[in-house]
Amino acid sequence: MAKEKSAPGGTGMLLLSLLSRRDMYGYEMIEELRRRSNRVFELKAGTLYPLLHTLEAQGHVTAFDGEAGGRVRRYYHLTESGRAALAEQSAAWNTYAGAVRGVLEGGEPCGA
Amino acid sequence: MAREALRHYLDQVGAQIRWRRARKPLLEELSDHIGDQARAYEAEGVPGPEALDRAVAGMGDPVEVGRELDRLHRPRTHWELVIVVAALVCAGGVVQTLAWPGDAAYLLGRHFTRALPGGVLFVLAWLSDYTRLLRRRATPWLVLGALAAGGRILHANWGILRPYCFWSPVYLDLLLPVAYAGVLCRLKGRGWFTVLLCALGALALPLSALMIPQLSAALVSAAAMLLVLGAAVRLGWFSCKTPLGLLCAWGPAAGLGGYCLSSVLDSSRWQVFLHPELDPLGGGWMYLQLRAENGPDWMSGDLWTHGDFMLADLSWQTDAGRWVYLLTALAFALFAALAVRRVGRLHSTAGKLIALSALWVLLLQAALFVAFNLGWSPVGPLSLPFLSHGGRFMAVNLLLAGVILSVLRMDALARDGLRQSPLPQLPEGTVTLPLPGGTLALTYRRRERGADLGGTPAEE
Structure with missing residues (x-):
């Protein structure tokens, strides 16, 4: 399951992408993911936090306490390692998505 | 009743986390999340207790969450x-x-x-x-x-x-x-x-x-x-x-x-x-x-x-x-x-x-x-x-x-201390921007609780 989440196009990549724009806390991430995916990705909190803590253990994100609306929240920040992982996964995903699109649209294979 | 559901959920998650010191910060994060979600439901017009119930229900299986968190949070002995x-x-x-x-x-x-x-x-x-x-x-x-x-x-x-x-x-x-x-x-x-x-x-x-x-x-x-x-x-x-x-x-x-x-x-x-x-x-x-x-x-x-x-x-x-x-x-x-x-x-x-x-x-x-x-x-x-x-x-x-x-x-x-909110913080005071044919003055002041942000753009 963890492998699936950290694979290109997995939930891990989506979270890294959200954090590449700004630091966020858990609830913000779920809301932002829902909004930006037109409610396609409805991530459960029970899935989000273990995944965030896994990314933290891998060094892709770091956590810090920040204030939001007078309350202290645990914010997550994308590290350089996380940025590199995101770039790698995005490239792999684009290759994969392009290949699927090529098959679905029945295009001519390049270099054939 | 809704409070009971929240406490029961957190107890069930906490029971899976063996490292005692890890329980409090992890449960706090989940509790904050439930609070945010409940307030969002309330803002949509859902009554308070029901909002909290729905927020707890949306968290997923507490035992599974607790086990995952337990696996990730073990004291490291070198x-x-x-x-x-x-x-x-x-x-x-x-x-x-x-x-x-x-x-x-x-x-x-x-x-x-x-x-x-x-x-x-x-x-x-x-x-x-x-x-x-x-x-x-x-x-x-x-x-x-x-x-x-x-x-x-x-x-x-x-x-x-x-x-x-x-x-x-x-x-x-x-x-x-x-x-x-x-x-x-x-x-x-x-x-x-x-x-x-x-x-x-x-x-x-x-x-x-x-x-x-x-x-x-x-x-x-x-x-x-x-x-x-x-x-x-x-x-x-x-x-x-x-x-x-x-x-x-x-x-x-x-x-x-x-x-x-x-x-x-x-x-x-x-x-x-x-x-x-x-x-x-x-x-x-x-x-x-x-x-x-x-x-x-x-x-x-x-x-x-x-x-x-x-x-x-x-x-x-x-x-x-x-x-x-x-x-x-x-x-x-x-x-x-x-x-x-x-x-x-x-x-x-x-x-x-x-x-x-x-x-x-x-x-x-x-x-x-x-x-x-x-x-x-x-x-x-x-x-x-x-x-x-x-x-x-x-x-x-x-x-x-x-x-x-x-x-x-x-x-x-471990966390690296309390930081300011990552949201941009505008300084109080007036910023004057030179524009062709005049200047644009933007005045910022801190928003008081319940008051609107007082931006007063003015062009000379």
Whole structure:
């Protein structure tokens, strides 16, 4: 399951992408993911936090306490390692998505 | 009812998390999330209790969440470091029996008896939660102030207090760097001027050690603090350019050191250190003995079991020559390599600073001890960490080793302090932007609770 989440196009990549724009806390991430995916990705909190803590253990994100609306929240920040992982996964995903699109649209294979 | 559901959910998650210290922060994060979600439902018109019920229901299976969190949050024990420390303590007993042949049972008994309280402190520090030092803004300042003031009071009254005092102020000076690192952890992003103030603080704090006088303790303490400050700059802790930060961190020490050296360069003590052959029967005798290729031969007469010369004595007794120093340096290099490797992998920068502060005190003591026994230190040693038999030094050094292990153990729960909200904070006041045909003035003021943001754009 963890492998699936950290694979290109997995939930891990989506979270890294959200954090590449700004630091966020858990609830913000779920809301932002829902909004930006037109409610396609409805991530459960029970899935989000273990995944965030896994990314933290891998060094892709770091956590810090920040204030939001007078309350202290645990914010997550994308590290350089996380940025590199995101770039790698995005490239792999684009290759994969392009290949699927090529098959679905029945295009001519390049270099054939 | 809704509150019951929330409590029941958190209890079920918490029951799966075996590490007691991890429960509170993890459950707090989940609880905050539920609160945010419930408020969002309420804003959509859902009544309060129902909103909370729906928020709890949306969290997923508590047992599965708890198990996942438990798997990710286990205390990390680095046994290799524990083994190295224990091996060094044991080696200390062996070294003493070889360096000072005679009553081996007495020497071993003395060494391990004195190591026992240190061992208790080591375990207590190792299992403790070092993040308590950083949780409240004032705590590191209070600890640093207490150590500095305590040291100063003891130093000033040492003549009177000495018969009644178990702890010499020297030992407090060795703990200063850890408290100092705690203070640095509260100064994130404060820029180069704060680095400069911290550098001056590092030079001023251990000055009281000179009142005994104990120059070695002051030097080790100040050097450890300045090295931690340099590490903080390198890690980007102060958000200033590294060359400027390092100049602010080490510049004052370099200036002060240069001034002191130039003023003592012509002193007889310094000249004897540099050229002991000028006074071979007086002050230069000790340096000549220690620097001799085959080690000192002062023990050909009376047995001298002064702990400061433990390595020199071992070198002479075993005919091992310089190998003694090489092996000692290798043992501490192994300890340092293991510790630095682990510390480098920590997620928390604050944890790195705390661990490095303790590590530097241990390594600087070891370096000073080896240099002195080789005859190349103008100041006396403190102790060879874990190997020397002094009970109080042993206690302080094992306490510092315990602090390093505590930082490594608690890393999964460590956070780098409270930061400002990542949302952009506009300064209060007016910003005037030049535009073709006029200027645009934007006025910002902080929003009061319940009031609208008062932006008053005006074009002239």
